[in-house]
Amino acid sequence: MGSGTNLDNIIAASHDFHKAKYNKKSNFDKHWNDLRRQPKWKQPKETNSGSAKRTKLSDSGNYSSSMNETSIDENVVESPVRPKGTKAAKRKGKGKAKSSVVEEYEELKASTCRRLDLMAEFNDLKRKEEARKEKESDMQLLMLDTSMMNEAQREIHAKMIEEVKSRRGWN
Structure with a gap:
């Protein structure tokens, strides 16, 4: 697209192209809106290897103009990095922020404790169920009719x- 085009013009052109090629309206707008900000579908940043770049030389505010001599791979797409929140930044500034390793360890420890508690509870229920079944079989044995048994069975x-x-x- 030429200069002066915006996203709406590009979308309209793509709809016209789809209509001309397939003779029906495009129905992929929702999917495109979901995926267009994903890194795979972003357009690579254009690099002007011969463009001038202003850089700050010192804290005094002096600028220098220099040529951009580094060539950047054109296929690389930079994904946006989410900035740190204000609370996390304040904690870090005050020295109260925990390291991520310590937080992961504490989370893993809590998770393990929950698992162990659940396993102990499960084993408890299993023992109670086995005891109930054993008691039931003992009661059936006690209530068994011996009138039809021979001497060896008695x-x-x-x-x-x-x-x-x-x-x-019970002795």
């Missing part, structure tokens, strides 16, 4: 009842 039943009594402390 002896085994009696031994099992004695074992349950000793395990439960």
